[in-house]
Amino acid sequence: xxxxxxxxxxxxxxxxxxxxxxxxxxxxxxxxxxxxxxxxxxxxxxxxxxxxxxxxxxxxxxxxxxxxxxxxxxxxxxxxxxxxxxxxxxxxxxxxxxxxxxxxxxxxxxxxxxxxxxxxxxxxxxxxxxxxxxxxxxxxxxxxxxxxxxxxxxxxxxxxxxxxxxxxxxxxxxxxxxxxxxxxxxxxxxxxxxxxxxxxxxxxxxxxxxxxxxxxxxxxxxxxxxxxxxxxxxxxxxxxxxxxxxxxxxxxxxxxxxxxxxxxxxxxxxxxxxxxxxxxxxxxxxxxxxxxxxxxxxxxxxxxxxxxxxxxxxxxxxxxxxxxxxxxxxxxxxxxxxxxxxxxxxxxxxxxxxxxxxxxxxxxxxxxxxxxxxxxxxxxxxxxxxxxxxxxxxxxxxxxxxxxxxxxxxxxxxxxxxxxxxxxxxxxxxxxxxxxxxxxxxxxxxxxxxxxxxxxxxxxxxxxxxxxxxxxxxxxxxxxxxxxxxxxxxxxxxxxxxxxxxxxxxxxxxxxxxxxxxxxx
Numbered sequence: 001x002x003x004x005x006x007x008x009x010x011x012x013x014x015x016x017x018x019x020x021x022x023x024x025x026x027x028x029x030x031x032x033x034x035x036x037x038x039x040x041x042x043x044x045x046x047x048x049x050x051x052x053x054x055x056x057x058x059x060x061x062x063x064x065x066x067x068x069x070x071x072x073x074x075x076x077x078x079x080x081x082x083x084x085x086x087x088x089x090x091x092x093x094x095x096x097x098x099x100x101x102x103x104x105x106x107x108x109x110x111x112x113x114x115x116x117x118x119x120x121x122x123x124x125x126x127x128x129x130x131x132x133x134x135x136x137x138x139x140x141x142x143x144x145x146x147x148x149x150x151x152x153x154x155x156x157x158x159x160x161x162x163x164x165x166x167x168x169x170x171x172x173x174x175x176x177x178x179x180x181x182x183x184x185x186x187x188x189x190x191x192x193x194x195x196x197x198x199x200x201x202x203x204x205x206x207x208x209x210x211x212x213x214x215x216x217x218x219x220x221x222x223x224x225x226x227x228x229x230x231x232x233x234x235x236x237x238x239x240x241x242x243x244x245x246x247x248x249x250x251x252x253x254x255x256x257x258x259x260x261x262x263x264x265x266x267x268x269x270x271x272x273x274x275x276x277x278x279x280x281x282x283x284x285x286x287x288x289x290x291x292x293x294x295x296x297x298x299x300x301x302x303x304x305x306x307x308x309x310x311x312x313x314x315x316x317x318x319x320x321x322x323x324x325x326x327x328x329x330x331x332x333x334x335x336x337x338x339x340x341x342x343x344x345x346x347x348x349x350x351x352x353x354x355x356x357x358x359x360x361x362x363x364x365x366x367x368x369x370x371x372x373x374x375x376x377x378x379x380x381x382x383x384x385x386x387x388x389x390x391x392x393x394x395x396x397x398x399x400x401x402x403x404x405x406x407x408x409x410x411x412x413x414x415x416x417x418x419x420x421x422x423x424x425x426x427x428x429x430x431x432x433x434x435x436x437x438x439x440x441x442x443x444x445x446x447x448x449x450x451x452x453x454x455x456x457x458x459x460x461x462x463x464x465x466x467x468x469x470x471x472x473x474x475x476x477x478x479x480x481x482x483x484x485x486x487x488x489x490x491x492x493x494x495x496x497x498x499x500x501x502x503x504x505x506x507x508x509x510x511x512x513x514x515x516x517x518x519x520x521x
Contacts, residue, residue, distance in 0.1 A: 007052035007125050008032045012042040012068075013086070014060050018110060022055060022086075025114045026121065039063025043071070046078055053124055058087040058099065066102040073103030080131060082124040086110055159199070162192035197495050202335040204475055204493075209342035216260040216346055220377045223289065223296075224254045226261055230268035231287070238276045238285065248288040257296070258374045263343045267351075270336040271300040271364045278362070279304030295349075295367040307355035307362050315353045316341040340364075347372070391415045392505055395436035397427040397453070398471070399445050403494075407440065410498055416505065424448030428456055435462040438505050443472040443483070451486040458487040469504055471496060 009026055013019035014037045023033045034049060036042040039060045046054065054072065058065040065085055072078045085099040088110040096107045105124050108117065169185040169192075176182055208214050227247070238245055257264075268287070275285045279302045286301040307315060316337050337353075344351045349368040355361065394416045398404035404420050411418045419434045421427050424447040431439065439457060443450035450470060457463045467490070470483040475493030483491045490504050 006030070008034065008049060009121065010034050010036060010042060010045055010049070010051040010054045012036045012039070012054060012060070012065075013057040014038065015057075018057075018088070022117065025117055026055075029118050031121070037061075039065070039068050042068060046072060046081065050078070051081060052128060053082040053084060053121060055121070056083055056085050056104075058085055058090050058095070066099055066104075069099065069104050070102045080128065080135075082106075082128045084108065084120055084124055086112075159196070162196050165189075166192050193495060197497070201493075202339060205339055208477060209339065209346075214263075214343075214346070216263060218258055218260050220256045220258055220374050221261040222254050223251065223257050224249075226257070226259065226264045227268065227287065227289070229261070229265040230272060233265070233269040234272035234276060237273060241276055241279070241281045241283070243276055243279060243282070244284045246284065246286045248286065250288070250290040251296070252291070256374050256376050257368075257372045259347055259368075259372060264347070267340050267343050267366060268298065268300070270340050271366070274336055274364070275300050275302040275304065275362070278302070291370070292367075294370055296370060296372060297365060297367050299363055299365045301361065301363045303361040305362075306358045306360040307353060308358050312353060312355060316351070337364075340366075344368075391417060392437045393434060394418045394438045394440060394505065395427070395430055395434055396420045397422075397424075397439065397441045397445065397450070399423060399442060407501075410501065411505075414502060414505075424450075424453050427453050431457050431460060431463055437466055439463070439466055439468045440471050440501075441468060441488075443470055443474060443479075451482060454483070454486045454488050467505070 009031050011019055011023050011026070011033055012035075013022065016037070019035055019037065023035060026033045034045055034051065036045055037060075039062050042054070042056070042060075045051070054069075056065050056069060060068075065087075069083045069085060072081055072083055082105045083103065084106045085104045086108045087095065090099075091109045099107050105127070106120050108120060166189050169189045172185040173182055176185070205214075227249075231245070231247070235245075272285065272287065279285060284303045286299075288299045288301070290297050290299075341351050344366055347368060348371075349366060351364065351366050354363045354365075394411055396404060396407055396411070396418055398407065398420070399422050401422065404422065408418050408420050416438075419430055419436070421430050424445045427439075427441070427445075428448075430436075439454075441450045441453060445453070450472070454468050454470075457466070457468060468488050470488045470491040471494065472479065472483075472491070473494045475491070480491045492500055492504065
């Protein structure tokens with residue numbers, strides 16, 4: 001602020017000539033100036049205009065300037081206004097001290113040089129600006145702290161919710177001999193584990209997006225393919241709630257769009273999941289697509305709970321939640337919509353929300369520039385790799401005994417020959433003797449970490465062709481890069497979907513040939 005004059009100044013002086021001179025100096029310096037000759041008039045202007053600084057004469061016909069200063073500083077709504085007192089009569093030290101004790105931020109004796117007046121005004125405005133910035137920063141920190149506490153409370157709630165039925169289902173599996181009951185308990189555990197995994201994945205995903213660590217893998221894909229994938233993901237939840245889902249496509253033909261199909265399906269899937277979560281059982285959800293003059297528009301409408309007006313402006317902010325009630329029957333951490341906004345903006349689009357209010361349903365609209373519409377690609381499209389069912393020799397390295405046993409049972413169900421060890425030294429010895437085709441290797445192991453084990457295994461001739469897969473709770477981009485540098489072919493993040501194990505192991509090379517990097521993200 002030192003280089004540019006700005007701010008509204010109230011000049012209070014009952015002597016017209018003095019008031020004129022000070023106003024002229026300030027206006028020529030670029031300040032906006034309003035004037036008052038009486039104390040009562042000054043207080044009215046302070047209340048209505050809220051100036052940045054008051055240039056206040058000590059002696060006024062209807063009031064004492066020090067008393068006006070004290071009133072300004074004692075009122076929370078005006079306490080931050082800078083007050084610079086002036087006087088041509090009260091010039092000794094006691095007068096200055098009295099004004100400063102009354103709350104004045106500075107004191108000048110008249111007559112004064114223009115440079116002295118401007119220097120004092122600018123200095124006080126800089127201080128006021130710095131104080132305002134500090135106050136805003138403090139308020140932002142307090143708000144962040146409040147939201148952090150709310151988030152941690154929600155996280156604890158959301159983690160405990162699936163753990164309770166999992167614990168009960170385990171007891172049912174232990175006690176019941178009824179196959180139907182055991183099947184229901186097993187399905188229950190599967191659903192709740194998927195819910196837990198989604199919570200963790202969303203947390204990691206939003207962190208990567210906000211730090212710019214996500215790169216889109218764009219290529220031409222049919223619009224219908226993206227929509228179908230999103231509906232497939234959301235269908236189980238919508239069917240469980242008996243929602244009526246309507247898809248309306250007003251886009252001519254079935255155009256090709258240049259997007260990251262996984263991420264765009266994630267966008268629509270999150271919006272559908274959000275609609276299903278906040279729409280009572282038996283409600284209606286509508287997914288519609290249309291072309292406008294400048295955009296491809298995809299909207300998700302529902303007739304559910306709606307969005308209160310005070311929540312709507314911040315609905316896409318991280319950890320935003322419309323429902324803070326104790327029951328929190330819909331659950332969630334307020335992450336999904338933030339992910340949606342981040343991914344849409346990475347594609348060059350926008351997303352907006354609208355609602356008539358609580359109980360009035362909601363509408364989320366994604367607008368993508370028409371430039372994403374592209375010509376059909378020339379040449380054959382990559383086909384899916386055939387799923388292999390051949391039994392593999394698998395070396396499983398995991399220090400968590402329960403986790404190792406669960407993976408052992410799973411892999412044996414698929415017919416694989418599995419050897420389990422629990423630390424790095426055992427892993428290296430087993431690799432020499434067992435000569436595995438696939439190594440599932442935890443990163444955080446006692447003795448030798450997984451990175452070093454992978455490097456040493458790569459130096460063993462029998463394992464030159466082996467598929468070495470990191471299985472770790474660490475899943476950030478830097479972790480994946482480090483595992484690739486150490487020689488891993490894939491990086492799976494715990495808890496691993498059993499289908500991911502099958503897909504990755506199916507990619508293990510057989511016979512001769514080079515080991516290849518497998519996309520297991």
